[in-house]
Structures are given as C-alpha cells and as structure tokens.
Amino acid sequence: MKNLKDQVVIVTGGAAGIGGAITTVLTQRGASVVAVDINEAAGKEKVQENPDKIAFLKGDVSKESVAKEAVKMAVSKFGKLNGLVNNAHASKQKPLIDLTEEDWSLSFGTGFNATLHFMKAAYPELKKSKGSVVNFGSGAALNGQEGQASYAAAKEAIRGLSRVAANEWGKDKIRVNVVCPLALTEGVAKWKESSTVQYNQVAGQIPLSHFGNPQKDIAPVVAFLLSDDSQYMTGQTLMADGGDIKLR
Numbered sequence: 001m002k003n004l005k006d007q008v009v010i011v012t013g014g015a016a017g018i019g020g021a022i023t024t025v026l027t028q029r030g031a032s033v034v035a036v037d038i039n040e041a042a043g044k045e046k047v048q049e050n051p052d053k054i055a056f057l058k059g060d061v062s063k064e065s066v067a068k069e070a071v072k073m074a075v076s077k078f079g080k081l082n083g084l085v086n087n088a089h090a091s092k093q094k095p096l097i098d099l100t101e102e103d104w105s106l107s108f109g110t111g112f113n114a115t116l117h118f119m120k121a122a123y124p125e126l127k128k129s130k131g132s133v134v135n136f137g138s139g140a141a142l143n144g145q146e147g148q149a150s151y152a153a154a155k156e157a158i159r160g161l162s163r164v165a166a167n168e169w170g171k172d173k174i175r176v177n178v179v180c181p182l183a184l185t186e187g188v189a190k191w192k193e194s195s196t197v198q199y200n201q202v203a204g205q206i207p208l209s210h211f212g213n214p215q216k217d218i219a220p221v222v223a224f225l226l227s228d229d230s231q232y233m234t235g236q237t238l239m240a241d242g243g244d245i246k247l248r
C-alpha cells in the first residue's frame with residue numbers, strides 16, 4: 001500500500017517503541033520521516049532501515065528549539081511537511097500525593113508542552129500542505145488509572161488542545177486527531193514486570209484479548225489519520241486498544 005507516497009512526516013519518539021513502528025510503517029507506505037528521539041543509538045539504527053527516507057534528529061522534545069529544528073530538517077531534507085505525529089511522552093508512576101514538581105514537569109514537558117511546541121512550529125508548513133496532526137492520548141488517562149496522575153493530566157490536556165486546534169485550524173484544512181493505543185512495547189513489558197496484577201487485569205479485559213502489536217495494530221491507524229482516507233475526520237479520538245474502551 002502506498003497511500004502516503006511523497007508525504008513528509010515528523011514522528012516524535014520515532015526511534016523505538018510505537019514511534020519506531022510508526023516510522024517503519026509510514027516509510028513502507030511511501031512517506032519520508034524525520035524521527036526525533038533522545039535515544040541516539042536507536043535513532044541511528046532506525047535510519048539504517050531506510051537511509052533515503054528516514055532522517056534522525058537527536059533531541060529532547062520538551063525543548064521548543066528541538067521542535068523548530070525538526071521542522072527545518074523536514075523542509076531542508078525532504079522539501080516540505082505534510083504530517084506531525086506527537087508520540088513521545090515520559091512520566092513517572094507514583095501515588096499522586098508523592099509526585100514532585102520534577103515529576104509533573106517531566107510529564108507536562110515531554111507530553112503536553114512538546115505537543116504544543118511541535119504543533120506551533122509545524123503550523124506554517126502544515127498550512128501550506130493542508131496537513132494532518134496525530135497526537136497521543138491514553139486509556140490510562142480516560143480511566144484515571146491509579147499511579148498515573150501526572151501522565152493522565154497531561155494526556156487529557158493534549159486531547160483538549162487537539163479539539164481546539166481542530167476547530168481553529170479547520171479553515172486551514174489542517175486536521176488534528178488523537179490516537180489512544182494499547183501495545184506491548186518494551187516500556188509496557190517493564191510495567192508488566194513491576195505491576196503484574198494491574199497488567200493481568202488490563203489484558204484480561206481486552207475484548208480482542210491481547211495487547212496490540214505496534215507495527216500491525218497501532219501504526220496503520222496513525223497512517224490512516226495521516227492519509228486522505230481520513231480527510232473528513234478531525235478533532236476525534238480513536239481507540240486502538242482491542243476494544244478495551246468504547247468512547248462516546
């Protein structure tokens with residue numbers, strides 16, 4: 001399938017995990033990708049997968065300068081920007097009473113602020129290309145999962161921002177949607193080890209009865225939202241979670 005032929009997309013956290021799978025799938029469908037990540041080793045490895053179509057920018061997404069640099073790189077290397085995927089997000093899991101200022105800054109810096117900075121930096125180019133933004137929410141935020149206060153608050157702030165941007169940028173033909181994934185990445189595998197009870201509870205409740213595969217189950221949903229196949233969709237939250245949560 002080549003439904004993203006000649007598109008240029010920035011993927012934050014695009015070197016590993018779900019973001020790494022998104023980078024792979026988008027390039028398989030004909031797009032070029034600027035993958036932004038703090039993990040330099042994983043980034044360099046990702047580029048080797050398709051050196052003509054993947055560029056790597058090492059950077060911390062919580063810094064506004066990194067967002068500006070990523071957009072510059074997309075334009076200088078590939079000539080334009082059609083899509084932005086705000087996937088990276090780091091946070092600490094603790095009871096909310098124990099979360100420190102630093103913990104809150106980590107989650108809002110890498111989650112909410114990064115999403116906002118990348119959207120602002122990408123806006124002029126996305127306006128030219130009538131592009132698409134895909135932001136990341138979470139079922140843990142929708143459910144108010146214990147131990148996830150700083151994460152859940154930042155994720156729901158991202159969904160609020162996305163709905164406003166969908167309304168404000170609709171006239172520019174820029175679409176903004178949110179994906180809430182559920183996937184067995186390395187991060188989730190670690191969580192499975194440290195919180196086995198919670199993990200088994202979540203896995204047992206999924207109607208399709210397994211955690212998603214990032215490449216087969218999550219990245220194609222992102223590709224759909226970046227493509228013209230979803231040209232009449234904006235401001236939506238799509239659950240790619242095996243049917244775990246039914247949003248209304």
Ligand SMILES: NC(=O)c1ccc[n+]([C@@H]2O[C@H](COP(=O)([O-])OP(=O)(O)OC[C@H]3O[C@@H](n4cnc5c(N)ncnc54)[C@H](O)[C@@H]3O)[C@@H](O)[C@H]2O)c1
Pocket residue numbers: 012013014015016017018019036037038039042059060061062086087088089090110136137138139140180181182183184185186187188
């Ligand atoms: N995995 C799941 O089941 C699940 C569930 C709900 C939501 N999500 C969301 O999906 C997205 C991807 O999740 P994941 O499990 O692949 O995450 P992950 O932690 O496995 O990987 C994220 C990638 O982002 C990079 N990264 C982390 N902090 C960064 C920073 N400050 N600057 C640049 N890059 C940074 C990491 O190096 C890594 O390559 C996140 O927004 C996450 O909250 C995931």
